[in-house]
Amino acid sequence: MKVLVYCNGQPLEDALFSKCFTWADLVIAADGGAYNVFKHGVHPALIIGDLDSFTDQAPAGVKVIHNPDQESNDLQKALRYAAENSASEVLVAGVVGDRLDHELNNLSVLLEYSHHFDSLSFIDNFGRSFVAERTQKLETAPGKVVSLFPLAGAVEGIVTQDLRYPLRNESLEPGVRNGCLNEALSPTVTISHQSGVLLLMVQH
Template identity: 40%
Template sequence: MNVVILCDGNPPRPEQLKEALEHSSLFIAADGGALIASQMGVKPDVIIGDLDSYSVTGNEHGDVIHDPDQETNDLEKALAYAYKQECENVIVFGATGKRLDHTLKNLSVLKQFDGQFKSLQFKDKYSVLFLLPKHFEMELPLHTTVSLFPLSGKVEEIHTSGLKYALTDGTLENGVQDGSSNLTVEKKIEIFHKKGDLLIFINHKTDK
């Protein structure tokens, strides 16, 4: 089952959200994400969180789950709910932007839940990001901007092909070397790594 989660960070483009919803079976708003959903004219099946941003009206389309636990944030609550519903493929909008500490926390949550789903992706107006398996390959349009980021602080033994700036047995480390703003020079890219947690950012082709 496919699920879309909407958080209250920077919102996606309306058409971007609606397209994702057309291919999903469940739409979850994480607390303040319900306000963004309302502004875009879409109705969540579930609203979940500590509800410090969203006030219940009684006219909700779906279920409202108040979870006051302060040891987990609203995205964690939404992902835990999706896991209990046996969802397999998760797209999260609004997990980035606005407060930087919230963005960093949500990246930690991405790592925490990554192994519990077949796929778990964050999307925004500019890019899609997700954690890479040890061997990854994908076809992309030529000259697509691709960035690699060592989420665990250091990622070792990285090999890439199909990118302008190739790595062979390379290492990416926060504060030492990063892999931002690379470009695809072949339609198929391949990325291998052996140690660490490696994020990929694939930029959308958009001028908006």
């Protein structure tokens, strides 16, 4: 099952949302993310969270799950629901906003849940972000931005193919070196690494 989770951050542009909405079998709003879904003129199937942001009456036919647990945020609640209901692929929108603490926490959640699904990606109007496989092939286009970030300590043994600034058995480490703003040279880019957690951000 393909799931779109919409959080309460910056909304997607209508054309991008339409693609995501068509792709998804189920749309889940994480608390105030419901208002983002409503802006596109449609309803989520489910609103879940502690409901400190969504305070209105839900439209008819929309399921609401109130989970007041303060040890998890609304995104975690939505992803847990998706995992428990056999989701295989998940896109998460609305994770970028005006709160850096929320964004950093959401990256931690991305790492936490990356192994619960066949694929889990954050999507915004610029691109898509996800935890890389040991060998990751990207379908992109020449000139598109590809950024590499070490998410949880050093990432070692990185080898890239068809990036403008190649890495040849090199390492990235927080506070030492990252791979921001690299660039694809061909429609297919390959990135492999031997150890660590590598976050990829790929322009649409």
